[in-house]
Amino acid sequence: MRRTVPVAGNLDYENADAFVAEVERLLAERPETTRLHLDCTELTFCDSTGLSALLLIRRLTEAAGIELYLDNRPPVLDRMLGLTGTFDHLVAAAGTPESAGGGRDESLNSPPLSTYSRQGALRQGPGGAAE
Template sequence: MTTSHPPTFTLTVQAEPTALVIHVGGDLDYETCDELMRTADQHLADRRSDQGRLLELRVDFTGLDSIDSMGLSTLLMIRRRTDAAGVRLHLDGRPPGLERLLEITGTLDYLTAPCDVSKGELRPGTG
């Protein structure tokens, strides 16, 4: 019998004065997406209560190996929460697999459109 070992998944957080960068490494899937969601939620809540206002949440996918539908669902939820908080979401370092998933599912424009933080409105197709 062969046992499989779960792929390595890493999240590192880099705080800047008005931005937060979450670096994602490994597979973003059913088993790991809750960790990304908890991390984003925690830091969005923490930064709202701090003296400095969070203006941007950057998720860096340079180290991403793969993403499944639960990973995509998590990105959509993060987008909703950043919009509600008036925070711009950026998906940086998107590898070809993630880019293709976003294009195929029709979520690329939605997830990369800037939010007009003064009005909380999206401007699709401009990001």
């Protein structure tokens, strides 16, 4: 089963730990997840702690047999991945989103996600609730 998690704003030292904890919680609630897509469309900044969080999520998903995809990466994230030599590890390991095939996407049925800081790591919906 495919699961999509929207990521927005800054992924940095202020919210990286909470972001990882929330992803862990979501995966624990849905052990049938086989593909995790982090939709980075609205990600505006990622520092070294944010990169560390992505690497930790990669290790967690790999250990659980879940394919991880970083979808709609902004140039700032691709640049960070390129400069640190982690692009192939985080992006090429699972292939492209198109290679993920079909499958049910549980993104619309995902529970609301917490807001992690003023700038957030997850997109906020109406009324301040994360989408």
